[in-house]
Amino acid sequence: MSLLTDLRESVPSRAFGPGDSEFDAGRTVFAGVGEPDAVVRPHTVGEVAEAVARAAAAGQAIAVRSGGHGLLPVEDGLVIDLAEFTSIDVGDDGLVTVGGGAHWGDIATALAPRGLGISSGDTRDVGVGGLTLGGGIGWLVRAHGLAVDALREVELVTAAGEVLTVNAESHPDLFWAVRGGGGNFGVVTRFTFQAAPADGLVGGHVMFDTTDVAAVIRAWRDVMRAGPDALNSSLMLMPPFAPEIPSGPQLAVATRGTEDELRRLLAPLLSLPSVTSVSLSPVTLGDLLEDAPPGKPPFQFVGGNGFVPELTDEAIGVIAAQFAREVPTMVLLRALGGAFSRISPDATAIAYREAEALLIVNAIVAPDAAPEQVAALKAGSDAALAFTHGAYGGFSPERGDDVTRSMYPPATFERLRRVKAQVDPGNVFRQNHNIPPAD
Template identity: 45%
Template sequence: MTTYELDDLGTTRILLPGDDDYTRASTVFARAGTPAIVVQPVDETEVAAAVDFARDNRFTLSVRGGGHSGGGYGTNDGGVVIDLSQLAGVEVLDGGLVRVGGGATWGSVAARLRDNDLAISSGDTASVGVGGLTLGGGVGWMVREHGLALDQLVEARVVLADGEIVTANEFDNADLFWALRGGGGNFGIVTRFTFQAHHLDGVVAGAIHYEPGDLAALLRGWRDAMREAPVKLNTTFLWTPDFPGMQGGPQIMVCYADSDDEAATAAIAPLLDLGPVTGNTVTASAYAEILAEVHPSEGVRMVNNNAFAADFDDATIDDLAAVFARTPGSVLMVRYLRGAFSLVDPDATAFAHRDSEVLIISAAFFAPDAPDEAVDAYQSTWNSLLPHLHGLYGNFSQFTSDVATPLMFPPTTLARLEAVKTELDPFNLFDQNHNIRPRAVDWR
C-alpha cells in the first residue's frame, strides 16, 4: 500500500501494524485480528471516506463498535477495520430523545442518562456496543415494558456502501429503517442513533439463588409466576456450574424497572416461593449499576446455541431439563419475554420472532483440543430440542452466516431484507456480519 493511497483517507487517524493502539483497535471479544489498516474516524464524513477507500481498493471491511462481536466480525485479517470509538457521544434532547454515537457502549449511555432519570432498555452488559446490539435486537432488562433496543430507535444516520450519507426513519428511507431494526450491519454504518428514552429513577434488582433440585419443577414454577407478573418485572433463569468467584446452581436474575419498593416486593414475592432460597441479593439500585461485565473465557472452547419457544409448555420444559441433565458442566439461560416485546407486529421490523414466550440459551465448555466427537455429541443433544423451538437470536450466536441467517429470519422477512440489500449494497461490501447476500455477483 502506498502513501498516496493512504492520502485518500484525508486527515482520518490511521493505525498500521506496530502502531500504538493498533492491537486494541483490531481486537474484539472473540478474536484478535491482523487488519492491514485501522481507521478511526471522528465524524460521518471521515466514515464515508473510509468506506470509499475500502470499496475502491477491494478490501474486506469490518466495523468495530463496542468491540464485543461474538462472531468475530468486528475485525479481520488483511483488510480494513473502521473503529468507531471516536464517535461515542451521548446527547439528551427534548422529549426524552437521546442521540448516541455509533461507537458508544451501553454502559456509557446508562451512566449519562442516570442524571436525567432516563434509561433505554438495552442489553445487560456495560461494554457492549450500542450499534451491534441495537441492529441485531437488544433483549434487555426492560424488554417486557419497552421492547427491544431496536423498538426504541426512532432515527439513524447511515453511511451507505457508495459513500452516501442518509437519514433513515419512519418517513425517510423507510425500507432501510425497517431493515436496520434486526438486519444487523448489512446495509451500512450507523454513525448516530436517536432513541426514545423512558423515565426511570431506579430499579430493584439482583439474583435469587435456590437449592439445586428438580429443574423442570423450578422452571414450571418460574414460568407460571412470570405469566402473571407485571411487565415492569423482567427475569432470567440461569443455571451454571461452579465457576471461580461465582456461585453455581439455579438462580433467577431479577430487575423490577421502577424504584417503588412496595410494588417491586409484591411482584417479586412469588419467585421466593419456588423452592428453598439459599441467597438473595435483590435490592434497590440504579439501572446503570446493574449492567454487568463479561470477559472472554480463556483456555476453553465455548460452543453455544439459542432459539425461541413460542410456548414454554410442560413438554418443552421436560425435554429441556432432560437435555441439561445430559450435558453436565453446561450453562442454561432462559430469558422471559412477552409484554411489549410481543406487541410489535412481526412485519414492523426485521426482527420477526415476536410470538416467543422465552429465549433459551445453552453453552458448553470444552478444552481447546477436545475431539470433535465431544462437540458433536453436545450439539446432537441440543438438536433434540428443536421440535419445540424456532428461530435464532443472532446477537448471541457464533454460527457462521450460512447457518445463522436462515434461522434468524423467516423466509418472507429474509426475502425483503435481500431486496433492500440488493438495492443498497449490491456488491456485498458489508459482509462481515450474519450476512444477507444481495441478489448480485460479489466483486470479491
C-alpha cells in the same frame, strides 16, 4: 497501491496499520484479534465516508467496530473504528442521540439523573452499534421492547460513501432493515432513541439449590406470565463449573416498584423449598448492568439459542435435563413477552415476536474435544432447541449462510436481501452475519 497506503493519503493521520496501537485496538473484539489490512479511526462523518468509498472502490471488505464486544473477528479488509464517536446528547423530549461508538453503561449513566433509560443489554461495556443493529435484548425488554424498538433515526454511511438520514419517513425500507439486520447496510455514525421511564427500580438475585430444577423453571414461567410488563428477568442454570462460581438456578430480576411489591410478584418462586438466598433492593438501570468478562473464555461452547414460543411443561423437562448432563451445560432463559411481543413481526427485522423466552443452551468442553463428543453434545443441546424458533444473532458466535438464515423467517430474510441489493450491491459490509444482496 495498498489499501493502507491509499487510506494514509485520503484520511491523513486517521489510518493505521501493523505496529500502530490504534491498529491493534481496532482489530481486537471480545471474541479475538482480527486480521484486517488497515484500521481507520475517523473523527468526522466525512472521514468515515471517504474511507468507506476508498475501500469499496478497491473491492475490500469493510467492518465496523463500535463497543468491540462482537463475536466475529474480521478476516481482512478495513475496520472503521468508531472510538471517537462516543457523544451522548439527551433532549428535553427524551430523544437521545448517541455516536455510533458509544457504550451502553455510559448511556445509562447519562440518562439516570432524568429517571430515563433505553432498553439495551445486560452488559455495561457492550457498544451501541453492534447490540442495536442486532436487535438488543436486555433489562427493559418486557417493559419497552428491544433496543431497535426505541430507535427513531440513524445517520448511515452507505457503501457508496453517501451519508443518509434514515427514519420511518426517509428511506423507510432501510430503517426497517437496520433494526435487526446487523451491520450489513453501512456504517451507522449516529443513533437517535426515544428513552423511557426507568426510575424507581427494585431488583436483585434469588438463588436455588439443584433439588428440583424443573420446578424452579415452571414457577419462573408462571410468575413471568402473570407479571406486569415492568417485570424483567432471566433465569440462569449455572452448572458446577468452578468452586468460586456458585452453581444451580439463579434468578436475576428487576421491576419498577417497591421491594414488597416485587416479593409479592415473585411469591411462587420465593416459596419454593429450593431457595437458598434472596437479595433484593432498590437499584438503578446502571447498577443492573454487569461488567463483561475480559475476553472469550478458553472453552468450546456447544449449543445455540432460539426463541421459545411457549414454555410448555414438556419443554421445561427437556431444558432441565440439560442441566443434569455429565458435561457442564449452561442454560439461560431470558423472559420475553410484554412490550417485546406487542410489536408486529414485520415492523422490524426481528420477527420472532410471539416468544415468551429466549433460550440459550451451551455445553462447555475443551477446545480440542473429540469430534464425536462434540457431535453427541450438539445432539443434546438440539433436543432443547427443538422447542424454539429462529435464533438471536447477537448470541450466535459463528459465521455462515445457515447461521444467518436461522436468524430470520424466510420472507424477512428475502426482504433484507432486497434492501441489501439497493445499498450494498457489492457486499462490502460482509464481515458479519452476512445478508447477501438479492440477485
